[in-house]
Amino acid sequence: MSREGGGRESVVDACALAQRAGVRPGMPAGEARAALGSSGVRTIPDDPEALAGVLLRLAVFMQRFSPVVAIDSRDGLLLDITGCARLFGGEDRILARAGRALRRLGLASRIAIAPTFACAQGVARYARSAGIVAEGGQRDALAPLPIAALGVDEQIAAGLGEVGVDRIGQLMALPRSSLPARFGEELLWRLDCAMGDAIETIEPVRSEPSPEAEMIFDGPTTRTDAIAAAVRTLLDRLAGAMRARGLGARRLRLTLLRVGVSPFQIEASFGRPSRDPVHLWSILGPSLERAHLGHGVEGVRIVAERFGRLGHEQAGESHAIGEDPKAVAELVDTLCARLGRHGVLRILPAESHLPERAARLAPAADAPPRGPVAAMADALRPTLLLDRPEPAAVVSLTPDGPVMHVSWRGGSARVTACSGPERISPVWWDAKARAETRDYFRVRDGSGRWLWLCRAVESGRWFVHGVWA
Amino acid sequence: MPKALSIHDDRLARARAVLSRVHGGGVPGRSSGAGPLEVGPGLHEWIGGGSAWGEGGTEPSSAGGGFAPIGVLIGVARARAGALGADARVLWIGRRVWPTPAALVHRPGRCGEDRSLLERSLFVDAHNAGEALWAADTALRSCGAGVIVADGSGLDMASTRRLQLAAEASGSGGAGVCLLARPSREIRSLSAAATRWLVEPDRSDEEDRPGWAVRLLRRKGLRPEEGHTRWVVRSCHATGDVRVVAVTADRPGPPARQCRARTGS
Incomplete structure (x- = not known):
């Protein structure tokens, strides 16, 4: 940099x-x-501003280890893991997991765990090997470190250096009463913070609160139309709140607060951030009709659990049919609400020369993958691939072709044209595949139908794998 | 008299508008000379030729009534989506009409490939005729899909009427196109579709690439003896294109009888 x-x-x-x-x-x-x-x-x-933005995003990311994460100068983060280590199986585990998480992001890090923030800062930045400082071990951990490890002003460290005090251990040996007069209050305060004799507070970063709206009724009701009206009102309110913040909902949770029993919850996901109340209702509405209201509902709450940036859209912007990204996303949401998340898919080419593995299905509600797209075989492929190859009886001149006659699915036909073979070998690195080497032939029968035949080389069995339908 | 004339003109104009809406913009006719790959807005049925191969199948791709004419449907969808715009989405509803990804890739030249049709395609996994009908209806009524290719197995007259109405009054301003792939056993079922086409393998021996003989069985507002009714469509291995290569001039006898003989019903 x-x-x-x-x-x-x-x-x-x-x-x-x-x-x-x-x-x-x-x-x-x-x-x-x-x-x-x-x-x-x-x-x-x-670029200090860009760096601060990255650090803030990293701080939000690190909230998976502790809810209290603060930014430490321009390149550090402080986490208050009091009570959190137990959830991860110990301090050593949390240290290792945080290191792994940062490495996965491509970041080099030095992590230390200590009873005080100042001690952890000093050890992480200046100790030969960062690690865990046990309770009461601050003195031993800090003694060999330079004065700068206390996070004091450079001038103070330089002033101490002039009198031959370079290490914190030397500083601790000096009489406390003489320090403030010569080097100011800050030095002693930082030392006390590091030792745990003074309390240091940190300013945790706060992630954006989720947009939400709530309505409590005067009394419990089992009337579906009243609840539906309340939900629609809340959606209008939620949409207004999200519009003011430039947000759109990616996932909504509707909670019906029922009398005497646990709340009934409905979730709805959206492929693209949305704050159109009509669309939000079109996805939530059908689920609400099936909700079990128990002895009555006394309140409704809607929270946008996941949300994303959504700029202000110009009203009346015209798109050609099928081109408006908002309309496409709404259609996908509507179809997914009934058919399930895996009911609407996109086909992504995959890096494989095996025809049955040359594509994979991904939910259309997910964002299309970034990065380089997989190459596709340049060879001829049928318009329709059977789910699994179907056995066929074949008469051929020689065992490895050309094909003269084919019987399949109860019909038989003379072959008038045959081209091939195209040999496709199994992948040697995947022991689970257990596929045989295959020779593929394109054949045409007397009535003009084209089949994609394959012959398993080892067993000599023939299959139909696809058709040009 | 002038008033009466103007009323007459109005009626004529209204009748013309209704006719053009019913026929669809680019439906082939005597004057347009357009082929089967250039269908207009509305509902169109494509019947896969009764193939001995498809009859015994138990998997969704054949549905016991021959394979869906996917090769021709890809050509129609590509032409229609190309006419709509660069990002117009194509919806393939029902596994029976899902093509292989390679068939959706167009290689216009020696170098490079155009994956736009694959990238703009969405595949809907409808488990039964009811779900497929609902999905096609929903898509037609929204502006989210430019072309809808759906498995039309088992749809009755009321269902096709519902789709035709959805196509006409869709959120797309009546520009929605729905291509229904129907099995050969439903060739004589009643339908509200604007056109019905029969796709059979082309029997000519000269060509080393798949081809299909496409026959216009029925079109609303057109008498059978009018215009061309037979075309030969062929796919090009090198480019992935599906094109009309021949317009067959001779017209066979009444389609219904021919089909009955062919399907053996």
Whole structure:
């Protein structure tokens, strides 16, 4: 990461890979680029705002380990894991899992767990090996670390350096009463925070609250029309709230608060963020009709559990039929509400030369995958592939073709044209596939029908795998 | 007199409008000369030729009445979607009409491939005729799909009427196209579709690529003896195109009798 200033561009920060190549903060950027050569490490301009945005997103991501996550300067995060470690099976487990999660995101990290925030900060940033500091072990862990590990101002650390105090252990040996007069209150306060003698508070990041709307009735009701009217009113309110925040719902949870029994809940998912009350109702409405109301419903709550950004749309924007992304998403939602999530699919080509594996089905409600698309075989393929190859009786001149006569599904026909074979071998790396090597033939019978025949090479059996229907 | 004339003109104009709506914009006719790949808005039925291969099958792809004429349906869907716009979605309802992905890819030249039809296609897994009918009706009434290809097995007159009405009064302003693939055993069933086509394998021995003889069995508002009723459609292996290669001039006898003989009913 480099920054321009004073007529020169210099390195601000460098990753471990770059540091191994000899890049150090403060080095001219040109020299760093020369040192990196073709190692694949890129230099990017230092953009504090973008970096803060990334760190904020990472903080929200790390909320899976603890609900209290705070940002620590420009490149660190503080997590209050009090009471959370038990859920993960211990502090060592949470440390390992957090490290793995960050590695999976492609981030290098140094993680420390300590009884106090200041101690964890110092150990993570300055200790030779970061790890877990046991309760009461702050003194031993911090003693060998430089003064900067306390997170004090650079001038204080430099002032202490001038009098020969470089390590925290040396600082702790000095009489406490003499420190504030010479180096200010901050030094002693940071030391107390690290030792656990002072209480340090952190400012946790807050993720956006979910849009929600609630209505409590005067008394319980079992009238479906009244509940439906309440739900529609709440959807209007929810849509208004989401419009004000520029959001759209991806998943709604409708809760019917029933008298005496547990609440009845209905979930609805949307392929694209939506805040159109009519569409939201068209998905929730049919489920509400089937809801069991018990002895009466005394309140209704709707929460948009998942939501996404949805810009303001221009009214009356015209699209050709089938092209409006909103209309397409609404159609998919409507079909999915009755046929299920796997009722509306898209076919994605897959990297396989085996015809039965050359495509995979994915729910259309999911976003289309990013990244490179799989290549497709250039060879001829039938318009319809049978779910599984069907045995056929074949008469051929030689055991491996050409085909003269074929019988299949109770019919038989003389073959008037045959081309092939196209050999398709099984994948050697997949022991479960248990497929045989196959030779495929395109054959045409006397009445012009085209079949895709295959012959299992080892067993010599013939199958029909597809037709040009 | 002028008033009477103008009333007459109005009636004539209304009648023309009704006729054009019933026929659909590009339905082949004597004057247009358009082929089966250029059907207009509305409901159209495609009957797969009674194939001995398909009759004994138990899987959804054959439905006991021959395979759906997928090769021709791909050609029609591609032509119609191309006419609508670059992003118009194509819905394939029912596993019986799901084509292989390779058949949806178009290779216009030696290099490169056009996957737009595959990418804009959505596949609906309807488990029975009722679900397929509901899905097709819902899609026609929304603006979300430009072309709908559906498995039309087992639909009765009322169901096809429902789809025809949905196509005419859809959210798309009556521009919806629904192509129903029906098995050969339903060739004589009553239907409200604008056209009914029979697709059979082409018997000519010269060609090394699949081809189909497409016959217009019925069209609303057109007498059988008018216009062309037979075409030969062939797929091109190199490009994946499906094209009309021949317009057969000779017209066979009444379609119903021919089909009865062919299906053996």
